[in-house]
Amino acid sequence: MRFRLDRRSGLPPYRQLVGQVRHALRLGVLCPGDQLPTVREVVRQITINPNTVHRAYRELEQQGLIEGRPGSGTFVKRSLSAVPEEQPMLRRRLGEWIDAARQVGLGDEAIEALVADALHTSEEEEP
Amino acid sequence: MTAVLETKGLGRRYGATWGLRDCSLIVAEGSITGLVGPNGAGKSTLLRLAAGLSRPSEGTVSAFGQPIDPNGTEHLGRIGYLDQHRPIYGSFRVRDMLTLGRKLNPEWDDSLPPQLLAEVGIPLNVRVHTLSIGQQAQVSLAVCLAKRPDLLLLDEPAESLDPLARQQLFEALLGTVAERGTTVFLSSHIVSELEPVCDNLIILAGSSVRLSQSTEDIVATHKLIIVGPGIPSIPGVEVISTKSSGRQTHLLVRGVLPDLGPDCQVLQPDLEEVVLGYLTQVGQESARSVSSLAHETEIGARS
Numbered sequence: 001m002r003f004r005l006d007r008r009s010g011l012p013p014y015r016q017l018v019g020q021v022r023h024a025l026r027l028g029v030l031c032p033g034d035q036l037p038t039v040r041e042v043v044r045q046i047t048i049n050p051n052t053v054h055r056a057y058r059e060l061e062q063q064g065l066i067e068g069r070p071g072s073g074t075f076v077k078r079s080l081s082a083v084p085e086e087q088p089m090l091r092r093r094l095g096e097w098i099d100a101a102r103q104v105g106l107g108d109e110a111i112e113a114l115v116a117d118a119l120h121t122s123e124e125e126e127p
Numbered sequence: 128m129t130a131v132l133e134t135k136g137l138g139r140r141y142g143a144t145w146g147l148r149d150c151s152l153i154v155a156e157g158s159i160t161g162l163v164g165p166n167g168a169g170k171s172t173l174l175r176l177a178a179g180l181s182r183p184s185e186g187t188v189s190a191f192g193q194p195i196d197p198n199g200t201e202h203l204g205r206i207g208y209l210d211q212h213r214p215i216y217g218s219f220r221v222r223d224m225l226t227l228g229r230k231l232n233p234e235w236d237d238s239l240p241p242q243l244l245a246e247v248g249i250p251l252n253v254r255v256h257t258l259s260i261g262q263q264a265q266v267s268l269a270v271c272l273a274k275r276p277d278l279l280l281l282d283e284p285a286e287s288l289d290p291l292a293r294q295q296l297f298e299a300l301l302g303t304v305a306e307r308g309t310t311v312f313l314s315s316h317i318v319s320e321l322e323p324v325c326d327n328l329i330i331l332a333g334s335s336v337r338l339s340q341s342t343e344d345i346v347a348t349h350k351l352i353i354v355g356p357g358i359p360s361i362p363g364v365e366v367i368s369t370k371s372s373g374r375q376t377h378l379l380v381r382g383v384l385p386d387l388g389p390d391c392q393v394l395q396p397d398l399e400e401v402v403l404g405y406l407t408q409v410g411q412e413s414a415r416s417v418s419s420l421a422h423e424t425e426i427g428a429r430s
Binding site: 005008 | 157158159298305319322325326342343395397
């Protein structure tokens with residue numbers, strides 16, 4: 001797991017770290033049992049305040065996603081990818097859909113807008 | 128929150144001018160607090176007072192709950208101070224510089240400096256003056272960290288270093304304090320660099336404290352508003368600075384915004400824009416006082 005800080009995003013650094021771990025959990029880059037880098041490693045990786053890393057790990061721990069084991073490090077407790085075995089299939093179908101959108105002449109921006117709109121609509125329809 | 132460093136109404140006068148005035152602030156235990164401000168704002172004066180190297184003209188400064196006595200020695204072991212001029216001896220070999228540190232400091236960590244210096248490829252047998260500025264900064268920081276201070280005061284530690292050297296310096300600093308929980312108070316005028324590093328930020332301008340807040344809250348509580356010509360009055364917010372360019376006015380405000388309607392564009396400023404806004408505010412105030420002075424003179428001439 002490698003972290004990255006976007007200084008222009010306006011998002012507080014600790015939220016960026018939390019988001020990146022959640023993202024990795026969702027994509028299956030991180031799986032239960034995997035070890036997260038130590039605070040010191042993260043600090044040296046991205047030149048960030050150690051308190052910020054502690055805070056991000058604390059928050060992820062509160063969300064039940066990771067756990068600190070005294071003396072050995074911080075480990076992933078729970079994954080966020082609900083259906084990992086179906087993910088490749090979903091990814092492939094999305095690829096096909098994007099190809100179809102490009103064929104009718106949609107640019108990246110239009111495609112992103114369409115996806116965002118569809119996501120938004122389905123969120124509203126959910127109970 | 129325990130305060131490791133606290134100042135109350137602190138001021139220091141140099142002859143007729145004040146280097147620092149009415150400065151009240153707290154540096155919380157275990158925090159990394161940044162001190163930003165333009166040249167001459169009083170950053171170095173404040174850090175020197177905190178290190179006990181200078182005597183206050185008014186007010187108090189205390190560390191670990193005890194007032195700092197410039198003649199005393201009690202605070203010396205617990206406070207590390209790195210001057211912006213990096214006071215290391217050019218004719219010494221790096222190894223001798225470390226020996227000096229060991230002989231002068233009872234709590235010296237002998238294994239840390241060789242390890243930190245090896246990580247950035249600085250040999251111990253060369254003379255300090257043959258090193259680059261970035262390497263000299265690494266040596267002086269290593270000496271400062273090896274003394275194992277509870278409070279580390281750094282005056283422009285990354286000044287005049289290239290981006291890579293700056294990053295290596297912050298890596299060494301943050302990597303070491305990550306393990307020890309050292310409280311760090313550091314000054315800089317490179318705001319973008321401080322954002323991921325500092326828990327709290329103190330803006331010092333015109334010899335006094337303009338803002339002292341957590342880095343995250345500073346960004347969250349300020350907004351940039353773009354409106355047509357003229358400055359609207361917006362209830363419930365404090366206008367920090369204004370910039371007009373004929374057809375448009377940019378306002379930096381602090382507080383919770385009411386609904387402003389479609390004529391105003393509200394943007395999220397980044398940390399640097401907020402800090403610059405506070406520094407502009409000082410500029411505007413002095414400009415105002417000059418113009419009101421001119422106005423008074425004019426009236427005086429007429430009567």
